[in-house]
Amino acid sequence: VDFHGRVSTAMSRRLLPLLEPLHPMFVEEPVLPEHSSHLRSLVESTSVPLATGERLYSRWDFREVLASGIAVAQPDLSHAGGISEVRRIAAMAETYDVAMAPHCPLGPLALAASLQIAFAVPNFLIQEQSMGIHYNQQNDLLDYVMDPAPFRFDNGYAIAGARPGLGVEIDEKAVRRAAETGHRWRNPVWRRTDGSFTEW
DSSP: OBOTTOSOHHHHHHHHHHHGGGOOSOEEOSSOGGGGGGHHHHHHHOSSOEEEOTTOOSHHHHHHHHHTTOSEEOOBTTTTTHHHHHHHHHHHHHHTTOEEOOBOOSOHHHHHHHHHHHHHOTTBOOOOOOTTOGGGTTOOGGGGBSOOGGGOEETTEEOOOOSSTTSOOBOHHHHHHHHHHOOOOOOOOEEOTTSOEEOO
16 A cells, blocks of 8 residues: 555554554555654554655665664665665665565666566565556557566566576667657646645
8 A cells, every 4th residue: 555655644643553454565655755753653553564765765865764663665776876775775674674675667777677676685575567557558668678578477476587787678769769759747736625736
């Protein structure tokens, strides 16, 4: 369940016990990163595992949240320093008994890099990915690779390939075609029932 930081600490404290009977794998971003100091009190108020990290950008950003008692760290390799830095975050998370679920709603190179973490760290839990998801309707990440085989999942599991590097070959012609059109995606505008703006 992804709260995406859209609720206050007090509201998270109220909602989390209501989710306990449903046994979610975890609740993601129960508070915004700027309220991470409240995570410990939330961890202590519920049996639901808590996850955070897609908006944290280095091991120093993760230091306090790991100590708060979260269950799952979710660094995004595209924002948190790539494979090397996320491997360090994973090692640090392991010392706190925190699992890894790399955040990755991006393209094939970001997913391929995230999968390298999945194959290499002992505290890996699950990999977020955006293949076939609603906001990729005209631009799926497989549109930009020569061979989608590295992104085939067998019974829910990714298979480690033997290709060099990240194991993917980008279709440069497809990238050039997309560049001709340009980037048109924008965050949706979310409004409350009273018409006031809220964060996506």
